[in-house]
Ligand SMILES: Nc1nc2c(ncn2[C@@H]2O[C@H](COP(=O)(O)OP(=O)(O)O)[C@@H](O)[C@H]2O)c(=O)[nH]1
């Protein structure tokens with residue numbers, strides 16, 4: 286054996302001996318360098334590996350002492366996130382939750398409710414549950430809250446869908462989109478998992494939260510007597526709601542007792558209600574009070590609209606339905622524009638510009654590309670309405 290080889294063998298022998306001596310005398314070192322530990326670090330530890338793994342094993346670390354101190358210091362609202370999603374929306378839902386956790390909820394730990402008209406898969410539930418230390422509940426939507434009711438004349442509904450498809454109206458031919466819009470209009474706040482909460486924050490798959498949110502928007506809403514909030518307001522496609530406004534005005538005439546004194550009708554109409562200017566709040570972002578939706582005015586309003594069948598004969602969206610209700614049954618100072626929440630839902634972004642909000646929020650959006658004063662946005666109408674109270678064309 287040559288001299289260098291002999292030296293290498295002696296050095297290796299020494300290293301191995303020291304490793305064994307330290308392993309026996311220092312337990313943490315022994316655990317960290319054990320073969321099974323090294324193997325578990327190298328091999329992927331996804332579901333389907335050890336049979337005994339539970340969701341708990343995949344949860345991230347609990348909140349830090351700082352996070353807990355912050356939580357203990359502040360008051361919390363009786364609130365939850367709500368996400369309606371299909372199993373196929375998994376990746377986008379993961380991304381949305383990751384962002385709201387990082388920008389807000391890792392400090393506040395509000396629970397999540399995810400809803401679907403078919404059961405969520407094990408894979409869906411496990412990949413969502415690892416993202417947060419907050420409570421996550423997965424709910425099945427009752428059939429009668431989702432599917433087209435028997436009272437709808439299917440021939441008439443089909444004719445409406447075919448016409449819209451022919452006219453290239455987005456989602457014009459889709460029944461499931463209509464189910465979704467009706468569910469979001471009248472049912473999500475009645476789901477058994479949502480009943481225990483008063484406030485909700487609606488989140489969709491694949492949205493972005495661009496800025497740190499350094500206070501609790503739920504508590505803000507509660508403390509300032511708000512019922513509904515938005516980040517983006519825009520025009521609705523008229524072809525999806527040709528008869529909606531007429532029905533709204535019929536309802537308003539039949540129920541003057543529900544119309545708020547200082548309402549926002551003028552934000553949506555230039556002439557006291559004859560004409561609808563199509564402005565609405567974009568409901569894929571909403572922080573709102575479910576007591577408002579559960580109350581007598583909205584309950585009667587939704588039931589009235591539902592009886593007209595326009596969720597299926599036309600393609601009424603939950604955005605105009607919620608917005609019009611907030612405008613009529615709440616007073617204007619109960620509707621809040623969250624300027625400081627940087628929010629994106631393809632293709633539009635609200636990015637805070639003024640008052641140092643963009644820097645304070647460490648925002649990732651481009652303030653020069655904020656949708657607020659885009660030609661398709663209703664923000665300037667909202668500003669003018671808030672300032673002057675005047676009707677808006
Ligand atoms: N469970 C379920 N969720 C749906 C269905 N259709 C839409 N959604 C959800 O409803 C929300 C709005 O749907 P989306 O496709 O984003 O519509 P858009 O934002 O108007 O283009 C999202 O949270 C979707 O995940 C459906 O058929 N089933």
Ligand SMILES: [Mg+2]
Pocket residue numbers: 489569630
């Ligand atoms: Mg969407």
